[in-house]
Amino acid sequence: MxxxxxxxxxxxxxxxxxxxxxxxxxxxxxxxxxxxxxxxxxxxxxxxxxxxxxxxxxxxxxxxxxxxxxxxxxxxxxxxxxxxxxxxxxxxxxxxxxxxxxxxxxxxxxxxxxxxxxxxxxxxxxxxxxxxxxxxxxxxxxxxxxxxxxxxxxxxxxxxxxxxxxxxxxxxxxxRDFATDGAVGIDRGVSVPLMLSDGTAYMLPERLDVIERRARKAQRILARRKRGSNRHALARKRVAALKAKAARIRKHWAHETTTAICRNHGTAVIERLRTKDMTASAAGTVEEPGSNVAQKRGLNRAILNVGWHQIETMLFYKAHRVVKVDPRFTSQRCSCCGAVDSRSRKNQASFVCTTCGFHANADHNAALNILHRGNTPVVEPAIKRASMRELHPV
Known part of the structure; x- marks a missing residue:
């Protein structure tokens, strides 16, 4: 049903x-x-x-x-x-x-x-x-x-x-005409929101950045308005409308992305991420203040902007099967030889194995590890460089 x-x-x-x-x-x-x-x-x-x-x-x-x-x-x-x-x-x-x-x-x-x-x-x-x-x-x-x-x-x-x-x-x-066979590993990130094990990358639409810049500007204007005034009410409506528009764009992108994935792959293998804990505040208390609060706040905002949990929820009711795997060392493990070394992750974008010399996009390598960890009967080719494609809402 x-x-x-x-x-x-x-x-x-x-x-x-x-x-x-x-x-x-x-x-x-x-x-x-x-x-x-x-x-x-x-x-x-x-x-x-x-x-x-x-x-x-x-x-x-x-x-x-x-x-x-x-x-x-x-x-x-x-x-x-x-x-x-x-x-x-x-x-x-x-x-x-x-x-x-x-x-x-x-x-x-x-x-x-x-x-x-x-x-x-x-x-x-x-x-x-x-x-x-x-x-x-x-x-x-x-x-x-x-x-x-x-x-x-x-x-x-x-x-x-x-x-x-x-x-x-x-x-x-x-x-819906969704696939029932085939499997794909999905790595969720911030710079690249979704990277598949077949090398496909899904990026957030550029117009979302424009809307969010407008929302931040409208928020600054709202902060200068006097509470209870008509101008404060108008500014508040403006902020709410922009944030609602950004949420609709984000949700539309998530629907198109997950639909495209599920039409081509019956099984989606994802990491078992606890988004709520990962986006918890690092501010601490007066007695024990936190460290790197500003950096953590920016990371939390970036994670929530992508909508990891929303994507996971959509996959669960669209995909024929969803497998959740342990996320530890998926970004440091070589998908070719299996060696784990933090030095293999040269930077955010590139992965070069210190053991066998395999090199690939770091997110693509992580997606391959996620797929292999899901014990799915799929043989992935040894890709030297991941192809990148973007999917934007119509």
Whole structure:
């Protein structure tokens, strides 16, 4: 069963935007009330009763709350139930150590709400536009950039710096034409974001640097504005819009890159990198200040700019098989004779083995080591110099 997501930009009128804000506000209120109830229950009652609050319990109480409160009853119950489910999932992630403790939601931060797929109807109007019918809101026009496929499971309305958008999740979608055989080693880096064991290099698009320079300039302008003023609000919107655009470019590049890899190779072999730990701050504390803080900050920013974890996540749901290997010494080991020597890495770009004399691009050599470490039945040719190709979003 294949699952896919489709995101479109909505074109609501003034009344529909008002309804969106109302729905988002009520869902935010439900989240905050449920969070407060769980906190109070934990502090005051659980020690004596041993009982836990969960989604089922709070969903029953939500029904009682809707009977007593008109403005909550005016909003779709499904959206409020999804807010309770999201809170329940947040608690599950917290107890598993996958996330922090759930926090109250604030107005204007990640505003949104979700409908069940059974309640949503989508129609195409013409070549450029379509419309979607949402419960208690009606028909909303949107820019339909591609056709839906499969059965709608849910639809999420969210507010972004560029306006309202709808994300539609579908199941039973048409299977993509991805390879099921062949393997490739993938080395993730900073100077070269992705290098494959076949010598293909994928570089970030140049326009991303332009957008990030504009964002840094807009951030400096924002820092000089007085908080609470209209100019401060405009400058903040400008920064948010530029950062959102950079994120879209980065995500689009990641999608195109991983799709190209998975169409040619059934198995992707990658390093087992803990990106969260690798990008931790080196500032330290007042008693024990860190060293080389500025350099570490720049490295963290470069790693996050490439989006290593995002690429890994996409590979896991696109590739036929993903193998994660130990990353130790992949950049110092010779892919030809297997000798490990830090002196073989002459600089960032070149690798010359001190034992057998094999020389290649350093990232390409690392990608070959990653492939061999994955125990995949692929014989790589002895390449003296890696070919470099760039893939840019259209």
């Amino acid at each position: 294949a699952f896919r997501g489709f995101t479109y930009r909505l074109k609501p009128n003034a009344l529909q935007e008002e309804a969106f804000l109302k729905f988002a506000g009520v869902c935010r209120l439900v989240w905050n009330l449920a969070l407060e109830q769980r906190r109070d229950h934990w502090r005051n009652y659980r020690a004596r009763t041993g009982d836990n609050l969960n989604y089922v319990t709070q969903a029953r109480e939500l029904t009682l709350l809707r009977r007593e409160t008109d403005f909550i009853r005016a909003v779709s119950q499904t959206c409020q139930q999804y807010a309770l489910k999201a809170l329940d999932d947040a608690y599950r992630r917290f107890f598993k150590g996958l996330g922090g403790y759930p926090q109250p939601k604030k107005k204007g931060v990640n505003d949104g709400f979700t409908f069940n797929g059974r309640e949503v109807v989508v129609e195409r109007l013409n070549r450029r536009f379509g419309r979607v019918r949402l419960p208690k809101i009606g028909w909303i026009k949107f820019r339909m950039t591609r056709e839906l496929s499969g059965k709608i499971t849910e639809a999420t309305i969210s507010l972004t710096p560029l306006g309202w958008q709808i994300s539609i999740g579908c199941k039973d979608c048409d299977a």
